[in-house]
Amino acid sequence: MSGNTNGRVFWAGNEIIAEAALRAGCNFYGGYPITPSSEIAAHLSLRLPQVGGAFIQMEDEIAAMGAVIGAALGGAKALTATSGPGFSLKQENIGYAVMSETPCVIVNVQRGGPSTGLPTAPAQSDIMQARWGTHGDHSIICLTPLYPREVYSETVRAFHLSEMYRTPVIIMIDEIIGHTTESFAVPSDSELAPIQPRSWYEKHAAQNSWRPFHDFYQGKHIHITGLSHTQKGFATTQPEVVHASLMHLVNKIEDDQPKIELNEEYMLDDAEIAVVSFGSPGRAARAAIDQARKQGIKVGSFRLLTFWPFPTARVRKLVDDVKAVIVPEMNMGMLRGEVERAAMRRDVQLVGVNRMGGVPIEPQEILDAIMEVKRGL
């Protein structure tokens, strides 16, 4: 650990994820080198052997995801990290983790795409892939922290949620967050989600597991399969059982959406314009809002820390409360589309600030959008 003094540290985002994972009890990392996520693997290759955990660099991205699931079934709290192309390759096995209800955490440090795209530059264009990248109906939990303390606490929470809901949890940051080094105070235990062994979750989350809850080597001789299966874990094609199992996969997460939801709201009480964002553009949004407020414009920020399941009810209420919504994002309108869906044809002005060139969205661009919207109100 570098620069740890009196609880304050000076770490880059990727380093924060690695250290927070260890704090959460992560004892297995399986990965494959890919920019801009590689520092997570490098840091854990140093740290996991020190704490008796296992680190393995696999032969490819698919293998890394497979190893993570295998380790999790062996009782480990397992993590992998990747970026766009690797995230694409991992999708089938992410679906396997969903289907087999295997707790694990996947980090995507987003870079520009499609294909090889912009390996060293940020984007937010994989956020729909996090939701729908693997085939088949399912739900997913996807966290989008921004500030260092959030990256830390949300990484710890990702492990908790994966154990609680028996599901892969995806942390979506971007190249800016992964590579920005900042000073912050490491949260205390009371500021973090529960850090518990898997046995604790058997008491608190057994209802979220369709198949038998247990891991391997616990005397239960369980069977795990990616085939549609009965509650005993064995393959079935019985339509009513398959239907019920898929409803379970979706409902265990969607029904608890309010418990999983986390947003940051800033100056929204009297706002007539809301800037809705996630990840890096949230910083530019705050700066733009502070400047606009100085000019007397009633504008606030709504930033999602849980992108999936989407906070539909909260966003709908927000849309009701304001006259216009501005959505800055480093893609061509993925969040804007979700806001539109949540708004359900309500009469609200919806404006996108979209930038895909691999450079961050500047506060001025958002301020310009605020001023233009304000003129039209």
Added chain:
Amino acid sequence: MAFDYATWLRPEMMPHIWCPGCGIGIVLKSLVRSMDACGWDQDTIGFVSGIGCTSRAPGYVDMNTLHTTHGRALTFATGLKMAKPSSNVVVMAGDGDSAAIGGNHLIHACRRNIDITLIIVNNEIYGMTGGQFSPTTPTGSRAATAPYGNIDPGFDLCNLTIAAGATYVARGHVGNGVFLERLIKGALQHKGFSVVEVMSNCHTQFGRRNKHPDPSELVTFIASNAVALSQWNKLTDEEKEGKYPIGVLHKVANRPEYCESYHRMSEHAQQRVRDAARKIAEAESMKPKTEPAGGHQIED
């Protein structure tokens, strides 16, 4: 004493999905008998598979069983073994599963020499998907996707895994279960990555298209092409055509096993942390006390 199959099987999962006369049953039988002969406790076994006919095997045996994605069984098995090095991890895969879609994982598992046993049931065809040619389908054979005869050359899976670094490689066939059991038992007892290739029959998809539609005739044909290793090198190249050597083809004990190497590295890393902590503590104790008289706290 008769072997107690009921202890090792999940009778409630029967009947199995394999065609009557399929060789996979013989392989599975040899495997559980070998596990029993090794004295393995069922709870210590992680039995992993991918996708295909062979990969349905874990569903029928009573232990910790994992039916994964196509080609990826060895990756799941690697994570499982790393998370619990004391467990006995065994993978069963077909020729398509292990050598085509899983080919990369196959060579890298060999290279690491991780203590996992891989049983490859090689029936030279994709059975479950309907008889498409695989990386071991002989050149000239017919398949659902080779109606004019297969133009692809095939892999020799034993030579491939020996070259990639596996430390125990053996080949048997479903025509001789007793011999097969001996090979598998040797693999299970071997410390390191072990491979047993089992030449097997798919009369339904391979035999039907290649003049061997009868299961027992096809098994007899497969058995007739097997040559004991001691005799193999006496054959000319022409005589070797269409035949294959059986037995333990490769066994070395001088390469470190992966989990043990990791354990040693981890012990070393932990010792370095302890050493660093001790040095810091020593340096702290050597420092002169700088606390001012009165002992008030200095604000920073």
